[in-house]
Amino acid sequence: MNPTLQTLVQLPPQTHPSTQFPLITKCRTLAELKQVHAHMLKTAQIYDPLAAAELLRHVSLSPYRDLNYAASLFRGIPQRNCFSWNTIIRALSESSDHDDSVRAIALFMEMLCDDSVEPNQFTFPSVLKACAQSGRLDEGRQIQCMVVKKSLDSDEFVVSNLVRMYVLCRCMVEAHKIFSMRMVGRHNLDAFKKRRQEGDIVLWNVMVDGYVRTGDLVSAKELFDEMPRRSTVSWNVIISGYSQNGLFKEAIQAFQEMQQVQDGNLRPNFVTLVSILPAISRLGALELGKWVHLYAERNKIEINDVLGSALVDMYSKCGSIEKAIQVFSRLPRRNPITWNSIIGGLAMHGRARDALDYFHQMDKFEIPPTSVTYILVLTACSHGGLVPEGRSVFNRMVNVARFELRLEHYCCMVDLLCRAGHLDEAEQLMINMPLEPDDVILKALLAGCKLHGNAEMGERVAKRIMELAPSDSGAYVALSNMFASAGDWEAVSEMRLKMKEMEIRKDPGCSWIEIDGIVHEFVVEDESHPRAQEIYSMLVEISDKLRLLGYRPNTSQVLLNVDEDEKETALHYHSEKIAVAFGLISTGPQVPLRVVKNLRICEDCHESMKLISNAYNRRIVVRDRKRFHHFEAGSCSCGDYW
DNA sequence: ATAGGGTTAG
Numbered sequence: 001m002n003p004t005l006q007t008l009v010q011l012p013p014q015t016h017p018s019t020q021f022p023l024i025t026k027c028r029t030l031a032e033l034k035q036v037h038a039h040m041l042k043t044a045q046i047y048d049p050l051a052a053a054e055l056l057r058h059v060s061l062s063p064y065r066d067l068n069y070a071a072s073l074f075r076g077i078p079q080r081n082c083f084s085w086n087t088i089i090r091a092l093s094e095s096s097d098h099d100d101s102v103r104a105i106a107l108f109m110e111m112l113c114d115d116s117v118e119p120n121q122f123t124f125p126s127v128l129k130a131c132a133q134s135g136r137l138d139e140g141r142q143i144q145c146m147v148v149k150k151s152l153d154s155d156e157f158v159v160s161n162l163v164r165m166y167v168l169c170r171c172m173v174e175a176h177k178i179f180s181m182r183m184v185g186r187h188n189l190d191a192f193k194k195r196r197q198e199g200d201i202v203l204w205n206v207m208v209d210g211y212v213r214t215g216d217l218v219s220a221k222e223l224f225d226e227m228p229r230r231s232t233v234s235w236n237v238i239i240s241g242y243s244q245n246g247l248f249k250e251a252i253q254a255f256q257e258m259q260q261v262q263d264g265n266l267r268p269n270f271v272t273l274v275s276i277l278p279a280i281s282r283l284g285a286l287e288l289g290k291w292v293h294l295y296a297e298r299n300k301i302e303i304n305d306v307l308g309s310a311l312v313d314m315y316s317k318c319g320s321i322e323k324a325i326q327v328f329s330r331l332p333r334r335n336p337i338t339w340n341s342i343i344g345g346l347a348m349h350g351r352a353r354d355a356l357d358y359f360h361q362m363d364k365f366e367i368p369p370t371s372v373t374y375i376l377v378l379t380a381c382s383h384g385g386l387v388p389e390g391r392s393v394f395n396r397m398v399n400v401a402r403f404e405l406r407l408e409h410y411c412c413m414v415d416l417l418c419r420a421g422h423l424d425e426a427e428q429l430m431i432n433m434p435l436e437p438d439d440v441i442l443k444a445l446l447a448g449c450k451l452h453g454n455a456e457m458g459e460r461v462a463k464r465i466m467e468l469a470p471s472d473s474g475a476y477v478a479l480s481n482m483f484a485s486a487g488d489w490e491a492v493s494e495m496r497l498k499m500k501e502m503e504i505r506k507d508p509g510c511s512w513i514e515i516d517g518i519v520h521e522f523v524v525e526d527e528s529h530p531r532a533q534e535i536y537s538m539l540v541e542i543s544d545k546l547r548l549l550g551y552r553p554n555t556s557q558v559l560l561n562v563d564e565d566e567k568e569t570a571l572h573y574h575s576e577k578i579a580v581a582f583g584l585i586s587t588g589p590q591v592p593l594r595v596v597k598n599l600r601i602c603e604d605c606h607e608s609m610k611l612i613s614n615a616y617n618r619r620i621v622v623r624d625r626k627r628f629h630h631f632e633a634g635s636c637s638c639g640d641y642w
Numbered sequence: 643a644t645a646g647g648g649t650t651a652g
Contacts, residue, residue: 057643061643080648083643086643086644087643090643090644121644122644124644125644125645126644129645155644156645157645158644158645159645160645160646161644163647164645164646164649198645200643201646202645202646203645203646204646205647206644206645206646207647208646209646209647232647233646233647234646234647235647236646236647236648237646237647239647240647269647270647270648271647271648272647272648274647274648275647275648275649275650277648277649278648278649278650305649306648306649307648307649308649309649310648310650311649312649312650313649313650323649335649335650336650337649337650338649338650339650340649340650340651341649341650342650343650344650344651370650370651371648371651372650372652373651375651375652376650376651379651406652407652408651408652411652440652514645578649592646610646640648
């Protein structure tokens with residue numbers, strides 16, 4: 001072979017920049033990097049494009065990065081090579097700040113004007129990411145043209161980012177077009193075999209995530225099932241997809257399926273746990289929640305502020321507020337969301353004073369309360385009947401913290417005033433607020449009217465709700481109940497007729513109970529459970545026992561115009577009672593029963609639970625839509641104030 | 643050097 005040609009082909013081994021500039025690599029703080037920068041300016045080393053690029057890489061991508069400093073450093077580099085352009089664009093595109101994404105795109109446009117450099121396969125992933133984050137679809141499309149012209153549309157990193165750009169711009173059709181074009185060749189082309197499988201998994205993941213984001217869980221699951229291989233991230237995408245779209249049972253099912261897969265590399269990681277916990281919280285599946293906590297500890301998954309927030313929320317929503325407090329107190333770091341988790345938990349458990357206490361502690365730790373914090377603290381005051389405290393929190397929010405009040409805040413305040421009986425003040429607050437009232441705030445007012453028997457205001461408010469949300473059952477139910485309480489059965493049946501005409505149905509009540517790690521779900525008058533027979537005999541037994549204890553059913557809440565006997569039967573079939581009956585027959589004595597309900601518990605069930613806790617010597621914990629009720633020895637922790 | 647997943651409230 002020609003020796004000259006050989007030297008041309010066998011290039012000398014490339015030395016990596018990091019070994020070439022030890023002075024830069026050794027830096028461990030931004031201040032040190034700044035010193036090196038000054039030194040390089042003095043010695044004119046800044047004119048060495050490689051050295052300058054290496055310095056820029058550290059300033060913009062190391063853990064102690066400073067994007068503003070990086071941008072000014074970049075401006076000061078006399079000879080920018082392609083690497084330095086790519087570095088600064090990447091750094092800006094990785095930032096979660098919308099403005100940084102816009103700056104990344106602007107810099108890319110500038111790069112196009114610089115004749116000494118050409119964007120390459122390292123430039124496009126970053127700038128596409130920036131387009132995705134700032135929703136710049138037009139720019140994204142133009143960049144796609146450039147990508148095709150440069151024949152970079154076969155690069156896995158470019159393709160996945162291109163698809164992700166369309167996904168985040170909500171263009172699933174275009175995303176799928178690129179995805180399927182990429183996938184057609186996979187049965188016959190050699191090129192396909194050469195591709196990294198990991199790269200393809202990412203592309204599938206991006207697509208599944210896309211369907212998840214548009215709320216199309218059916219397509220997401222279809223694609224997930226078709227995947228040739230799945231990584232932990234694939235499972236995380238589908239689990240968090242279910243979790244965030246309210247499909248909690250499906251999320252847990254996927255989480256358990258994931259663990260059945262025989263693959264040593266496929267293990268739940270930090271993100272898996274953070275994604276599954278909200279589903280566990282919502283279903284109140286305490287045993288599973290404990291398992292997740294233990295899994296994190298055993299597998300050295302760091303319980304930081306993020307996972308900690310999810311765990312605190314899980315323990316409080318699963319009924320173990322003490323455990324939630326314990327996890328909270330052991331966290332190495334707490335962010336505002338962590339504080340919100342614990343304050344929300346305390347509020348749910350009716351521990352209003354403690355919630356206020358934690359709220360005030362935030363000041364000591366110099367953690368600024370968020371808009372959500374105020375919602376939670378006001379809710380706590382409302383459930384605890386702490387009117388003066390609630391007023392003071394509300395005032396602080398308006399006058400000291402100068403928060404912009406959202407409808408939710410007014411809603412909490414209206415609720416607080418209503419419950420305490422200040423109906424007129426609540427209505428005035430609503431009328432004088434600068435926002436348009438919605439059905440939620442009106443419903444809070446309506447609940448107050450019902451509680452304090454103000455039929456005049458109640459009727460007025462209910463009619464407004466019906467105008468605002470004509471298909472919502474809330475106002476009809478509340479108004480019917482008010483008429484029922486007054487014994488005006490004619491008005492009740494009139495309401496029922498109206499509801500029938502408008503085809504309005506009450507949201508079906510639904511309760512869960514976790515037994516041996518399995519969540520059992522019951523709806524009103526449920527007979528579908530395999531042990532339905534036993535459950536119903538138990539319900540009869542309970543009913544007989546309670547009657548002996550002097551229980552008289554409170555039928556005022558039943559939306560039926562039937563005779564007393566029938567009404568009572570309907571009450572027995574409320575889902576929370578069925579769940580408790582099932583709990584009693586499937587657990588040993590002394591085992592506390594934890595029930596979760598999707599709606600608020602009705603007054604009759606509340607009374608019955610108190611008696612059942614006494615008659616069967618059981619602690620019963622019911623989480624309804626808003627809060628916890630701990631029933632023990634015949635009384636409830638809410639003190640009947642809810 | 644370059645892709646994918648996350649916590650609170652309603």
